[in-house]
Amino acid sequence: MNKAEAMADLWTDGASGGGASPAAKLGANGGNELLTPAQMAEADRLTIASGISGITLMNAAGEAVANAAQSMLTATDLPNVLILCGPGYNGGDGFVAARLLHQRGLEVKTLLLKKPGSLKGDAALAFEEMREAGAPTWQALTPASLKKGLSEADLVIDALFGAGLDRPLEGGMAKLAEMVNAGGVPVLAVDLPSGVNGADGSAGGGAIQAARSVTFFRLKPGHLLFPGRSYCGEVDCAQIGIRPAVLEEIVPELTLNDDRLWCSHWQEPVVSGHKYDRGHAVVFGGPMHSTGAARLAAEAALRAGAGLVTLACPPSALMVNACHLTAIMVHPLRKGEAGEAEGEEAGSAGPIRDLLSDKRLNAALIGPGFGVGPQTRECVMAVLGSVETAVLDADALTSYSSSPEALFFAIAGCRGSVVMTPHAGEFRRLFPDLFSLDKLSAARQAAQRSGAVVVLKGADTVIAAPDGRAAINSNAPAWLATAGSGDVLGGIVLGLLAQGMPGYEAAAMAVWMHGEAGSEAGPGLTAEDLPASLRPVIRRLVEKAGQGRKEIR
Ligand SMILES: NC(=O)C1=CN([C@@H]2O[C@H](COP(=O)(O)OP(=O)(O)OC[C@H]3O[C@@H](n4cnc5c(N)ncnc54)[C@H](OP(=O)(O)O)[C@@H]3O)[C@@H](O)[C@H]2O)[C@@H](O)CC1
Numbered sequence: 001m002n003k004a005e006a007m008a009d010l011w012t013d014g015a016s017g018g019g020a021s022p023a024a025k026l027g028a029n030g031g032n033e034l035l036t037p038a039q040m041a042e043a044d045r046l047t048i049a050s051g052i053s054g055i056t057l058m059n060a061a062g063e064a065v066a067n068a069a070q071s072m073l074t075a076t077d078l079p080n081v082l083i084l085c086g087p088g089y090n091g092g093d094g095f096v097a098a099r100l101l102h103q104r105g106l107e108v109k110t111l112l113l114k115k116p117g118s119l120k121g122d123a124a125l126a127f128e129e130m131r132e133a134g135a136p137t138w139q140a141l142t143p144a145s146l147k148k149g150l151s152e153a154d155l156v157i158d159a160l161f162g163a164g165l166d167r168p169l170e171g172g173m174a175k176l177a178e179m180v181n182a183g184g185v186p187v188l189a190v191d192l193p194s195g196v197n198g199a200d201g202s203a204g205g206g207a208i209q210a211a212r213s214v215t216f217f218r219l220k221p222g223h224l225l226f227p228g229r230s231y232c233g234e235v236d237c238a239q240i241g242i243r244p245a246v247l248e249e250i251v252p253e254l255t256l257n258d259d260r261l262w263c264s265h266w267q268e269p270v271v272s273g274h275k276y277d278r279g280h281a282v283v284f285g286g287p288m289h290s291t292g293a294a295r296l297a298a299e300a301a302l303r304a305g306a307g308l309v310t311l312a313c314p315p316s317a318l319m320v321n322a323c324h325l326t327a328i329m330v331h332p333l334r335k336g337e338a339g340e341a342e343g344e345e346a347g348s349a350g351p352i353r354d355l356l357s358d359k360r361l362n363a364a365l366i367g368p369g370f371g372v373g374p375q376t377r378e379c380v381m382a383v384l385g386s387v388e389t390a391v392l393d394a395d396a397l398t399s400y401s402s403s404p405e406a407l408f409f410a411i412a413g414c415r416g417s418v419v420m421t422p423h424a425g426e427f428r429r430l431f432p433d434l435f436s437l438d439k440l441s442a443a444r445q446a447a448q449r450s451g452a453v454v455v456l457k458g459a460d461t462v463i464a465a466p467d468g469r470a471a472i473n474s475n476a477p478a479w480l481a482t483a484g485s486g487d488v489l490g491g492i493v494l495g496l497l498a499q500g501m502p503g504y505e506a507a508a509m510a511v512w513m514h515g516e517a518g519s520e521a522g523p524g525l526t527a528e529d530l531p532a533s534l535r536p537v538i539r540r541l542v543e544k545a546g547q548g549r550k551e552i553r
């Protein structure tokens, strides 16, 4: 087992203790690549071309569904399972599950959306095999048959639509989904809950609410992006005989955000090392009435492992910051002080350049609590023109609402990586034309346009690189949505950049660590709790990385 594999187990082997991530409920076994429905169809095609028949894959998929169904039914004596089968191969998986559950002695009823004669290919084969096996009963899916079926069922299997959903549910179909949701019977979804678009998680016409979903080979973006994620329940990923080698042809650029994505770029401190080996990060803070955001970021950067952290701020704010900070250095941005005369804005660009002329300061964060306006734009220009790597957040982004191209131009001239961490509102101000797109496409296009790594924050944060790579995060607990949380995230990115991680990996690791720290701090957390909550998260990473190394020897 190499270091990456060892660390991949970290959050799914039940050994992660109090910080167990909600992502552990996602069955990302097999690999962290995410496949769109089109890519999944290609994986099926390549597998079938290599000599494994489609019906073999469907039988394996249906068996995984049947097994999951049984595991949901342990408490009932003679369970009654209602299987809703659609017109395509998703329905085919339903027929296989129906046959197996019937053969295992369960009461099974299938309701078909279309006549059996209209079934094609492997779905028709699976229906025939189900009938030959002594067939569980089947009839047409209508409001009346559904109402009766729901009144008798202990479990519903939703095999209506999966990867082939190509439009929102509407009319009678949407009403049937509403009936299932109102029925009070737990639902197991095959591949995806019907109504959820696997590519982007949209569910414009509503969807069936599942308690659990079983997907195949790899997770799909729709399992992770909202609103789709909220319909999936717990997600299992079953391996059905598709070889991972097909991914070499498909080359997916999208992954689940977990340690497999970034652990090989992260280096824990070595005994012979020096603090300067881990970089010197600088946070540019705002005026006296607005200092907290920068302090949260600075504390997070230090906890994330930066060797040294300096908080640079206007002289008026120096005393406030100095009173709150110990290990973090404070530095007055003296020259100019124009901001103070003009409504207490932050220091001018000159002193920023002066400070950053010390090349040991290798990563800078500007934006949180900094103030919005032309002075901020000057300061952002000074940062991007002077420092190796930078994080832009909050006011640094909002200040460019009416001139985003100027920002993108400056990013293009920056020596190293630039990471932007907008929430939805900040994103909309910088990229108004992208806001109507799905979150994944929006983040990807923004990264391409701006030349920065874009962290589009939210419960399903997307991290996108200008080269097309993207990751979806899934471990953020609900209580992470609290004042100052984003400032901490910016600080973690900064701390990892200071240690020399590449921008995309630093951003992804930071988002993941932020989520873990949120789970570690738990209900009732405030942003102040998060930097300290990084300690057990980092300790587990170090321990697991060490295990990986031992096993390599
Ligand atoms: N390929 C393989 O080897 C394997 C595939 N596997 C399984 O196959 C599934 C994908 O199968 P699939 O491609 O047949 O699509 P599927 O999800 O059944 O739906 C297509 C049908 O839905 C219809 N339809 C679409 N949207 C609709 C709407 N809003 N409202 C109403 N109707 C709508 C559409 O109808 P039409 O557009 O023609 O009107 C079409 O007839 C995948 O999820 C997995 O479970 C596994 O067995 C492993 C091996």
Ligand SMILES: [K+]
Binding pocket: 090, 158, 159, 160, 161, 162, 189, 190, 191, 192, 193, 194
């Ligand atoms: K389904």
